[in-house]
Amino acid sequence: MDAIFKIWETNRRLYLKLIDSYSLEQLNKIPEGFSNNLAWNLGHIIVAQQGLVYRLSGLPTYVSDEMTNTYKNGSKPTGTTTQAEIDELKELLFSLIEKTKEDYTNGKFVAYNEYTTGTGFHLATTIEAMNFNNYHEALHMGFMMNIRKFI
Structure with a gap:
């Protein structure tokens, strides 16, 4: 378990560093040919972890239904993410690890x-979900x- 959390924490530090490198306008920009932006990806990894690890374990999540609906799989940015929303997402990056x-x-x-992801990963345990979450977050970092090359 230590390795899972260590990788997750490292991922999240990289997310924070990336997000802090751009203005709110840049975080909200959807480059031509893309369906989302940096802000959406940040929110998505947060709600995805809550769904994969908590919801599928039959536990309540620590994020609102509104946040889940805004950033869930298959959603797209529908408006401008505010600075207050970015600040909340940044806080959740690490508070949710601790929780x-x-x-x-x-x-x-x-x-x-048990759940099979859209990419074909079959998750049968919470530990498998935590491992998959690290993979998923690495994909979104990519x-x-x-x-960011286009903003």
Whole structure:
């Protein structure tokens, strides 16, 4: 488990560094040929983790339904993400790691509703979901690194 959390924390530090390198206007820009922006990707990795790890474990999430709907799989940016929303997402980058560590240590993850991702990964346990989440976040970091070339 230590390796899973270590990778996750490193990923999240890289996300923060990237997000802090751009203006709000740049974070919201959808380059030609892309369907989303840096802000959407940031929100997406947060709500995806909550869905993969918490919702599929039968537990409540720590993000609002509104946030989930805004950034869930298959959604696209529908407006401008505000600075307050960016600040909330940045705070969630690390607070959710701490909540997940705490919940794992306290034995809250006891069941898992098996799920096959759109890319064909079959997840049968919370640990598998946490591992897949790290893979998923790395993919989105790659998408963001591509987007930033065009903003």
